[in-house]
Amino acid sequence: MTPGRLLVLCTMIFSAGCVRQEASPQTACVEGALDQPELADGVAVFTALEGVGEARSGWLNSRDGQSVLAMASLTKPLVAAEVRRRVQAGSLDLEQPIRDLLPGAALAPKTASITLRQLLQHQAGFDRGAGDPLFAYDPPSCSRAAREVMARPPERAAGQQVLYSNAGYCILGEILLKNPSGVDPTMIRALQSPLGAAGGWRGSLRQLHAALYATLPLSELPAEPALPDGSHYAYAWRSWPKSLEGPRWSHFGRLPGMLSLAVSDGEGSLLVAHFTGDPADVDAAGAAAAASLWSCMK
Incomplete structure (x- = not known):
């Protein structure tokens, strides 16, 4: 940047030259x-x-x-903190399976038994190696990604390894939205956005x-x-x-x-x-x- 341009920028920003505390x-x-x-x-x-x-x-x-x-994914610690709050309050249990958390959802039998803790810890077995369900469509849809992975068995056995999963957090978003009482409005907007609980x-x-x-x-x-x-x-x-x-x-x-x-x-x-x-x-x-x-x- 030339000295003249720097002076113009400094004048625009500070009105009295380049002064910085x-x-x-x-x-x-x-x-x-x-x-x-x-x-x-x-x-x-x-x-x-x-x-x-x-x-x-x-x-x-x-x-x-x-x-x-x-x-982006700094959404996830905030989602997990809301889950933790509910676990501590007794309204959720870490070992609850998806079938109990989302009754009425279309669930493959093996996916239905995945627990809340496995979703939180990226241990649900959802492998995005062949493509991330969250970004399978344009625009992305976290709610659609959640529905799609719930309707099919996980690619790997749940609880056996850590596989970072946006779709797993999309499911957590669906769980929170089922009973949004007490959730901060900023988080509600995030959960309802295209990237949802994974990154919205x-x-x-x-x-x-x-x-x-x-x-x-x-x-x-x-x-x-x-x-x-x-x-x-x-x-x-x-x-x-x-x-x-x-x-x-x-x-x-x-x-x-x-x-x-x-x-x-x-x-x-x-x-x-x-x-x-x-x-x-x-x-x-x-x-x-x-x-x-x-x-x-x-």
């Missing part, structure tokens, strides 16, 4: 960590000593913590941080079966072994052109971030960004 050491650390290969427009909102902090990768970045954005939540990073922070402390669920790296899913969050460096809990969200992430110690420290970009290896890019950002939270 000095960032705290933690904010400066997060700003640096947001500068990730293959990702751009990074914004983060995080718990800080002074309350809630915010950082951007490049202070002329037009996005901030108040921008309304799609958060929209809002600002500050709203997302507040919503996820309200679910702390996080709760564990049985760790077996686990993923090859030793991690497993509890209430939608990926739970990492305590012996590893990095965040204790994490989750990524991905749609074309964007990546979102949340990292937490599960107690009182939480960071959420949003980027634009289409990295060649989304998992690697997300893991690198999460590790770098979490180093600022210690």
